[in-house]
Amino acid sequence: MSRMMRATRSFEYHVIPARGQSGGLCLAWRQGMEVQVLNSSANYICVRFSPKDKPPWILVGVYGDPKHHRNRWLWETMTQIIQLHGAVCLMGDFNEILSSEEKYGGNSNLKSNTIDFQNFTFDSGLVDVRYKGPAYTWTNKRNVSEAIYERLDRVLVTPDWLQLYPNAYVNHLPMIHSDHCPILFRIKKPPDRSNNFRIENWWMLEDDFQDKWVNDWKATERLPSKERWKSIRNCMKQWAVSHLTPKKKLEKLANQIQKVQMQHPSMRDHAMEEALLVEYEKAELQHEQYWQQRSRMEWHNLGDRNTRFFHTVATNRRRFNLITMIRNEDGNLTGCEKVIRKQLVKYFSDLYSPTQNSLLEAPPGQSQIEQNFWNVLQQDIGPKIPTTAHYYITKPQNTVK
Template sequence: MGYFNDVTKEEEKSGGNGINSRRVNVYNECMDFCNLIDLGFSGPKFTWTNCRDISDLIQQRLDKVWVNSDWKLIYPEATVSHLARISSDHCPFLLSLDPNLGPRRSRLFRFQPMWLSHDGFPSIVREAWEGNNQDVCLAVEIFTQKGKAWNKEVFDNIFWKKRNLTARLLGVEQALANNPSQRLIDIHNFLSGELEKILALEEELWGMKARINWLIQGEHNTSFFHTTALVRRSRNCIAGIMDPIGNWIVDIDRVKEIFLMGFVKLYSSD
């Protein structure tokens, strides 16, 4: 968090000489290697200016907040706001760990491809459609309700199961190191197989959330998918908007009002 003295892409600089592509590539490669996420921002686009007249004016986004995926999981709603620049060539920024973005809307129901790999899924579909073949809307509604409940029971526990199996494997391995036996080997093999299933489901879950052609990757890279999904979630979050006269609005009620006025104006007849 702070002043990094360089940009990550051409759009982060205005005026002056063009960006140094080699330095930008090294900068981005370093951030990628460290699995860091640019937290983004709301407010003015640039954080630094040379304070010159328009003919010599240079502006850049040199100040950023970089976080890793673990930090992002702890503070999923964190936002960065660029504040007004006062008596400085840099603007201050405000990191809000839990901003008041209003009540969270309930998540939309989405079909998850990983459900197809579970033996219990066909029965969920069958129960939803039995006797409702002529009423598609009712069948879909029943499937949605059953799917949500089944998903929470079976798949929402993926991360808990992963932690549990990992802890049990560690205990077995410690026991094997102290007093090896065939029984412990069999238990270890069983737990390893169960953990492989959970890891495959986790990889598919994050791959689906990342919305990329993840099969091309050809390897277990859950951290990559996880980070990609978190970046996408951050980019989809609207923490503030600019009103018609150029002011940044972050109050959730005012944001709603501006959106409403915009659509009313758009669809009003002349």
């Protein structure tokens, strides 16, 4: 490995030599990048990466021991690194799965080493970066009846790191020469969603929103449904442009309040100061609603305050909602944005076609009524009761007919 890296001449590297049948480790980076090796062992290489446009952060290349009982010290070491540095990215072959869904074939029971790995990721607040491509990164390459597939390779990051690179994702490349598939970790902007439009909850707190909505609704009542919504959408877009976002409004009000408070108390316009403070509280509420709408977390009620963790949850959910691949009619996965849009349009066009009309007009069956009942119970009642009671009320029950 060292000989190969020296031959390239355009990379710097840190190598842990192989020991016996155990393979070694190598972490390489392009010359000119500011990278400092902090620590290393037979199972990891820890470096500090200092990009030009971001604060420094820690990258750890991880190799979990195939003898799983030896990994406890590794998770303890990773925990210490996270506690010491904050913005940390762990990537590599962890030789562990996080759940039974990450394994196909063989014994499906979770072992103690899997539970240790789960506890490590949960206690450290790590985020499992979402991936594109096949679900499994390793196989034992046996015949069909004895084949086992697992997701052993991944990227785990702390919330602080995710704040620096919210659009990062992992690409599982084809498994060709090895029993593992290579993983490609990329930082990429999401596809342009400038055409997307949604009503923002914080708009409801604007004084003129309700009148604007009612007037636009009445003015378009003679239009066909599709044209009506298109017209209202355009009107709402124009209205939104004329109103500051909660963040910009908070900045503007803070500057105005500061100017008033810089005046001598005897010369200060106290009525204006009070009015600005009221407007600031209103803008804070709008800002809370802005992030609440993006998180959709049951536990986040309107009175909760913004935190870095909350922003991380909202950012991660936005990444979760982003469709990067879809299976076409032939059963093949594709990541082409145009194909994804075309496939989604076709699916919903077929779903609401006249051929489906008979299903819509048919009376609901017993199972449909029961399902709707439990959906309403979970959505309307669930968030309003304690977590323990929520479990007993919404868990499946024996039906009395």
